[in-house]
Amino acid sequence: MRTLRIAAAAEAISLAALLINLATIHTKAITALGGPVHGMAYLATIACTWMTPTATSTARWLAAIPGIGGLLVLRRIQPEGA
Incomplete structure (x- = not known):
C-alpha cells in the first residue's frame, strides 16, 4: 500500500506539473524530465x-x-477504519 500511495502521488503531481508547464512557459527541460517521471509513476500505479x-x-x-486513477484506487481499497 505504501508503494501505491507514493506512485499515485507522483503520478498526480507530475501530471499537474506537466499541464501547468504546458499552459504557461512550456520549458523543454520540465517536459523532458516530467514526461518519463509521469510515465513510470503511471505504470507503477497500475x-x-x-x-x-x-x-x-x-x-x-x-x-x-x-493522473487520478491511483488516487481513485486508494479511495476504493482503503480499509473502513483508516
Missing part, C-alpha cells in the same frame, strides 16, 4: 494495483485512468 490482493476488478480498471 502494477501495484494489480498486485494488491484486496483490489477488485473495478479498482484495477480505475488504475488505468491517467
Whole structure:
C-alpha cells in the first residue's frame, strides 16, 4: 500500500506539473524530465494495483485512468477504519 500511495502521488503531481508547464512557459527541460517521471509513476500505479490482493476488478480498471486513477484506487481499497 505504501508503494501505491507514493506512485499515485507522483503520478498526480507530475501530471499537474506537466499541464501547468504546458499552459504557461512550456520549458523543454520540465517536459523532458516530467514526461518519463509521469510515465513510470503511471505504470507503477497500475502494477501495484494489480498486485494488491484486496483490489477488485473495478479498482484495477480505475488504475488505468491517467493522473487520478491511483488516487481513485486508494479511495476504493482503503480499509473502513483508516
